[in-house]
Amino acid sequence: MKLGIVGLPNVGKSTLFNSLTKAGAESANYPFCTIDPNVGVVPVPDPRLQLLTDLYHSEKTTPAVIEFVDIAGLVKGASKGEGLGNQFLSNIREVDAIVHVVRCFEDPNVIHVDGSVDPVRDIETINLELIFSDMEILERRIAKTAKSATANKALAKEVGILRALYAHLEGGSLARSYETDDEDVLAFINSLNLLTWKPVIFAANVSEDDLADDAAGNPHVQAVREFAAANGSEVFVICARSSRRSPNWMRTSGKCSSRT
Ligand SMILES: Nc1nc2c(ncn2[C@@H]2O[C@H](COP(=O)(O)OP(=O)(O)OP(=O)(O)O)[C@@H](O)[C@H]2O)c(=O)[nH]1
Ligand SMILES: [Mg+2]
Numbered sequence: 001m002k003l004g005i006v007g008l009p010n011v012g013k014s015t016l017f018n019s020l021t022k023a024g025a026e027s028a029n030y031p032f033c034t035i036d037p038n039v040g041v042v043p044v045p046d047p048r049l050q051l052l053t054d055l056y057h058s059e060k061t062t063p064a065v066i067e068f069v070d071i072a073g074l075v076k077g078a079s080k081g082e083g084l085g086n087q088f089l090s091n092i093r094e095v096d097a098i099v100h101v102v103r104c105f106e107d108p109n110v111i112h113v114d115g116s117v118d119p120v121r122d123i124e125t126i127n128l129e130l131i132f133s134d135m136e137i138l139e140r141r142i143a144k145t146a147k148s149a150t151a152n153k154a155l156a157k158e159v160g161i162l163r164a165l166y167a168h169l170e171g172g173s174l175a176r177s178y179e180t181d182d183e184d185v186l187a188f189i190n191s192l193n194l195l196t197w198k199p200v201i202f203a204a205n206v207s208e209d210d211l212a213d214d215a216a217g218n219p220h221v222q223a224v225r226e227f228a229a230a231n232g233s234e235v236f237v238i239c240a241r242s243s244r245r246s247p248n249w250m251r252t253s254g255k256c257s258s259r260t
Helices: 013-021 047-056 087-092 119-149 153-170 183-191 219-230
Strands: 002-006 038-043 065-070 097-103 200-205 234-238 256-258
Touching: 002 013, 002 087, 013 038, 013 065, 013 097, 097 119, 119 153, 119 219, 153 183, 200 219, 219 234
Parallel strands: 002 065, 002 097, 097 200, 200 234
Antiparallel strands: 038 065, 038 256
């Protein structure tokens, strides 16, 4: 399984990546610290695996692995070249799901690119940039397919789907909320690798003090939970900077590599 980490600059993406993979990627208190993507692979801990290994006297045991890809931060206007632009999103087009890191911790020493802690505003900023990036993909695909579509019924159907999806995104919606029961259409959309088609897990980055009660008293996290519930996504509370974590899905360590 492959997961892509997204979020605004300076919200703790690389800190989380390091905490998960022990990769030692550069993380620092200024926006756009990450330029080139970091890639780390961690084995999924599963006690059943050792039992099976013993039972079958296996010579080799291969655990399931999760690959994390940590990329640069996105800012408002990235699709028009703001910040580091949005071309680096191509590094996460093929992931199975997106981990969207949102800042829910207060710390006047850590710069927020939009000046204040407001995770729902931040999520909407990132979502919009992911939508713009998907629209670019659709535009290119429409331009390529439309030429041959006049003489080919199957391609004409594809162009119809691409245009309908484009209109859906243009209205500010994520591809994921596009409704169809047609299995062929679903398979076709799936093949497009649209970022807003992928499942999203929000990683609410909190201070260590908030971990004890799963951030029940943190209003920013409550806002993220409400947003996620309305959008069919999951929320995990983490303190990226701490070795203590509440979600057990991330309790991993392992070998890693960096693409840089
Ligand atoms: N107080 C506090 N600071 C944190 C936490 N997580 C990250 N930071 C700090 O925030 C700063 C930015 O962290 P990074 O992990 O480099 O952020 P990033 O999202 O990868 O940033 P870019 O690569 O610039 O997009 C660093 O100084 C971190 O130590 C946290 O949970 N609490
Ligand atoms: Mg980073």
